[in-house]
Amino acid sequence: MTATSSDKVLIGTALVLTLASAVVFGMRTWRDASAPPEPVTRVQLSIAPYIPAAVDAAAVKTDTWTPPIAQSRGRDWIYDTFTPPEIFYSARSRQFTVRPPTGLSEDEPSEAFGLELVSVRPEPFRLQLIGYVGSDGNWRGTFENVRSGEVFLAAAGRRVPSLALSIKNLDVRPQPVEVARSMTTRQRVATAVVRDEITGRDVTLTHRERQFTGTLFAFVAAAGQSATREVRAGDTFTLGDATYRIDAIQNSPPALEVTKESPNLTLPDVRTLTPRESDASEDHEPPATYQQ
Numbered sequence: 489m490t491a492t493s494s495d496k497v498l499i500g501t502a503l504v505l506t507l508a509s510a511v512v513f514g515m516r517t518w519r520d521a522s523a524p525p526e527p528v529t530r531v532q533l534s535i536a537p538y539i540p541a542a543v544d545a546a547a548v549k550t551d552t553w554t555p556p557i558a559q560s561r562g563r564d565w566i567y568d569t570f571t572p573p574e575i576f577y578s579a580r581s582r583q584f585t586v587r588p589p590t591g592l593s594e595d596e597p598s599e600a601f602g603l604e605l606v607s608v609r610p611e612p613f614r615l616q617l618i619g620y621v622g623s624d625g626n627w628r629g630t631f632e633n634v635r636s637g638e639v640f641l642a643a644a645g646r647r648v649p650s651l652a653l654s655i656k657n658l659d660v661r662p663q664p665v666e667v668a669r670s671m672t673t674r675q676r677v678a679t680a681v682v683r684d685e686i687t688g689r690d691v692t693l694t695h696r697e698r699q700f701t702g703t704l705f706a707f708v709a710a711a712g713q714s715a716t717r718e719v720r721a722g723d724t725f726t727l728g729d730a731t732y733r734i735d736a737i738q739n740s741p742p743a744l745e746v747t748k749e750s751p752n753l754t755l756p757d758v759r760t761l762t763p764r765e766s767d768a769s770e771d772h773e774p775p776a777t778y779q780q
Contacts, residue, residue, distance in 0.1 A: 601748060603732055605761035606707040606716050608742035610700045614651050617693040620660050620678035627660045629680050629695070644680075652685040665696070704737040706744050708761075 612634050619630035621641065628641045633651065647654045663677040678695040693699050707716040710727055717725065723734045729752075735745040741762070748757040 600711060601746075601757060601759055602711050602727060602730055603746060603748070603761070604709050604711055605742070605744045605763050606709050607763055608704060608706045608737060608739055608744070610739065611703040611705050613691060613693070613699040613701055615648065615653050615682060615693070616698055617678060617680050617695045619695050620658075622660075624660075627658055627678070629655070629658050629678055631655075631680075654683040654685065655680055656683050656690065657681040704739055706734070706737050706742075708744065708746075 614634050616632045616634060617629050618632050618639070620627055621630065622628045628643050630639065631642055631648075632639050633648070635651070642648075642655055642658075644655055644658045658678070658680045660676055660678045662674045664672050665675045665677070666672050680693045682691045682693055683689075684691055691699065703720070705718055705720045708719055709716045719725070719734045721734055721737050725732055730748050730750040733747045733749075735747055735758075737744055744761040746759055746761055748759070750757075
């Protein structure tokens with residue numbers, strides 16, 4: 489293959505550059521090799537022998553803390569950094585109750601708590617509409633007096649003096665009703681508007697569901713007993729030598745905050761009770777009740 493004139497020019501240029509680079513680097517190498525060596529700096533050693541020197545210890549100041557003084561509530565106020573005391577506030581008495589953490593107090597309760605929670609229930613409104621009879625323009629509702637258990641028929645305009653209630657209106661008409669796992673259907677629903685003379689408000693009742701007041705109550709019993717007592721927040725009662733105060737009731741999950749005071753206790757015993765295991769899943773009323 490014959491090289492063209494341009495290829496010859498490029499090859500010649502490359503050869504010239506290679507030769508020039510070899511000459512330049514060769515001259516630099518010859519100059520460095522022929523230069524006289526630089527003088528080596530001599531190390532001056534000390535004539536005096538080495539003497540180790542001790543360092544003085546740092547001054548340490550020691551302070552002794554004084555023992556903590558007794559708290560404002562006396563020696564029974566026992567606490568720890570990671571296990572603080574349990575502090576409870578009673579809205580009824582407007583006082584705080586303090587119980588030392590478990591294991592820190594020398595005055596642990598020497599007796600069983602003696603009270604058990606049976607169940608927690610929402611309080612039903614004192615009048616319930618449970619059914620209806622009649623025809624258009626002449627409807628009568630079937631009402632239940634929750635306090636006495638009496639069931640009676642009544643129309644609009646009827647007053648129930650024992651409950652301080654007046655039935656203002658009663659109507660029965662088709663309404664959409666949701667059925668579980670099925671389609672929504674239209675069914676006749678009885679609705680009554682009742683005037684509460686105590687609160688001065690109107691309450692709407694329907695025969696398809698119970699009406700509640702928004703207040704909770706609970707059934708409690710002495711330990712190991714079946715007879716129950718109905719209690720509400722703020723109630724105080726006595727069992728034997730002990731006095732119990734209901735501080736709070738909650739529904740989800742059901743629980744009861746109770747304060748026990750007894751001559752055998754130096755401090756009030758505050759507990760949060762949960763329902764008995766045998767009664768936690770039952771939804772019936774206790775077999776026997778009594779009031780204070």
